[in-house]
Amino acid sequence: MTETAPRNRPDTPGRDLSGSGEEPRKPSTTKRGSGDPASRGRTTIADGVVEKIAGLAARDVIGVHAMGSGASRTFGAVRDRVPGSSRSSASRGVKAEVGEVQTALDLDIVVDYGVSIADVARDVRENVVAAVERMTGLEVVEVNIAVGDVKLPDEEDDEPEPRIQ
Template identity: 65%
Template sequence: MADNITGVGGGSRPDTGVSPLKGRTGAGAPAETRGKTTIADGVVAKIAGMAAREVPGIHSLGAGMARAFGAVRERVPGGGSGAATRGVKVEVGERQAAVDLDVVVEYDVSIVDVAGEVRTNVISAVERMTGLEVVEVNIVVDDVHLPDDGDDETDADEGRVR
């Protein structure tokens, strides 16, 4: 079965000689190849963000200020929709995509190993779900989450005495 995905992003399948993004037209073309499918940058960013978060050793995504603004935005009704793409930037072409990630890793994990697992998971998920070829996954480790770091940003607002 030939997949035809066209538009904002997509990759080619060397075994078929048909770009999954460029559709064919006409009665002689198989039904699944008639037309084109467009994949928005935000879709690729969500897939990449979810795939990165699945890797053990990743505490969160996003640089310090992005995480702080994201935490505030998530408390506002209807404002939490950007959480899946926080810390993720993508560039999507017709057949290829590039991904940039800002991550916070857990303390006492090998950053090199975690970065390798993130790259593998992100590339696998994006290529499998979109047909795009992922040409690079750049990772910036912005912070290390320490075991005694509080996850709840409201702790600082409550004061020292309870």
């Protein structure tokens, strides 16, 4: 059996075991686990989180009457009244695809009659991108907007009236 000379290991500071005659290393002054705490571990953000942020940001824009298609708004209004329903109305009309560092969004909106659809779409994009990037740190690569309807002033909402209990 042949014996080999021990090598210099990083966890044994101050001893030169290589036999090279070099000066011994000085002990490290950093402690185990030190460094930027933000770089320890990984953060994942669910699609639903980004969808809620985007939905709330889009609703804040003047000229956006509602989110989602007519059928999804009606179904969503009914579903919101069912105890234990999982999907929030805040994310209605929003679909997000979330990666590790980027996200893409699809929004279905209803605009008020008389507003410039191009201006509303631009404002929605700006507001959604700012909110999602600020809150999640993800880069928003695209925000696709589908205008599915225009709310006329004399038109009733598709959503059923809330019942008094």
